[in-house]
Amino acid sequence: MGYGPRYQELALAVQGEFPDAAVSGFVGRQGSFEIVINEQLIFSKLETGGFPYEDDVIQCAADGKPVEKITKSRAPCVIM
Numbered sequence: 001m002g003y004g005p006r007y008q009e010l011a012l013a014v015q016g017e018f019p020d021a022a023v024s025g026f027v028g029r030q031g032s033f034e035i036v037i038n039e040q041l042i043f044s045k046l047e048t049g050g051f052p053y054e055d056d057v058i059q060c061a062a063d064g065k066p067v068e069k070i071t072k073s074r075a076p077c078v079i080m
Contacts, residue, residue, distance in 0.1 A: 003033050006051055013054040037061055048073035
């Protein structure tokens with residue numbers, strides 16, 4: 001299962017806001033979840049420890065300015 005559901009959720013949010021956006025994903029190193037906009041890394045789960053908020057990603061893409069790295073995140077889901 002991995003992070004596929006998180007990716008799908010984020011991809012749908014971005015495409016809902018920007019229908020012409022090209023959104024792609026691939027399996028990388030274990031534990032990573034990274035977002036790149038215009039070849040610039042804007043989010044890394046390895047750095048923040050959690051997942052990005054969809055609104056933060058959409059805001060980065062919408063500004064039309066050079067993108068800034070997202071530094072806040074929500075905690076990953078933990079099932080005990």
